[in-house]
Amino acid sequence: MSKALECVDIRKQYGQVLYSLGRPEKGIDLSVASGELFAIIGPSGCGKSTLLRIIGGFITATAGDVLIGGKNVTNLPPHARPTNTVFQNYALFPHLTIGQNVSFGLEMEQIRPAERRPRVVAALDLVGLAGFENRQVGELSGGQLQRAALARAIVKRPSVLLLDEPLGALDLKLRRQMQDEIVSLKTALGTTIVHVTHDQEEACAMADRIAVLNAGVVLQVATPVELYRAPKTTFVAEFIHAGTVIRGHLSSDGPSLKITRPGLTVTSTSDRRISDQPLAALLPRHGAAVRLATDKDLLGDNEARGRVSRLAFGGADFSAQIRLADDFIIGLQLSIERVAELGLAVGSDVVASWRQDQVLVLEDDMQTTKPAAMAA
């Protein structure tokens, strides 16, 4: 597939050492395929917006290049790039009607009025705002304003649409609806989209691929499923809530790796070698990876005795927390059927066990030890 966007060795420094995007020895490299919806996720302050604004031309990178459709646009201002950005705060002109707002960019490009009008009507139609042309900005709801902002961005037919947390201000229901609509829009127009969000669920629901950013560094780029099945580092695993991170004493046990902590020994078939790089294990959260029993005595590797400390129903399944002997908490998802079958309630004594081949070994890139942070 052809590349719609490439970031090559991008770095940005604010102040001397205040914040830096990219590492001193290597900047950020990203490649987004044509027609792809590519999400950038990460915690507040990690540099998502900075990166997106460098792509859009609103911020000048300290070093590196931005290529769109193979063309180097690094030195072009925002309006001369084939991109358009939708911001969280809509950024609509309050004194113009919705139609005039959508038409504004076309006027700037000196497109003839006769051509402008059908394009404005078509863009409003695409985002579900047919007939809203003559409405004032103040007469629209939050969701409608966000749609108008989208229409204004797509009317210029950008080859890359940049979304900077555009759904952040919407309530959950509207947010889900807009997520679906943006994906449909992408499919209908074939536009490449780069979407910045701090919400990993939103990214997973919408994106073809996701880049996880922390402290100015891209830790992993993968499809949503790959990210859950094989997070590379403890930061990624914890950020996306992939399971419970186990830190402890690490040793080699024949062909497998063994991590021991009080009341729990996990072994993994992972072939990662012990080196200077700190490693940790991940117990996946999804129900299929975990066996839970209420009448089991034998305890060996990958088995732990505990007590259900929380059972929260999330609509489709339960999020359970199990407190082990030394107050270490593991989190997992359980189906309604499984909870009923085991007669689980808060306070139930259980034995949890994992298949060796489902215990992942990952690079431990977290500075702080947060054993209970991953509870479901």
Ligand SMILES: Nc1ncnc2c1ncn2[C@@H]1O[C@H](COP(=O)(O)OP(=O)(O)OP(=O)(O)O)[C@@H](O)[C@H]1O
């Ligand atoms: N103009 C600036 N001068 C100095 N530091 C800045 C400037 N703009 C951003 N920063 C810093 O750069 C870092 C990255 O900011 P950025 O807005 O890109 O993060 P973000 O991941 O988008 O965060 P959020 O999710 O909170 O919007 C932050 O630590 C921020 O304080």
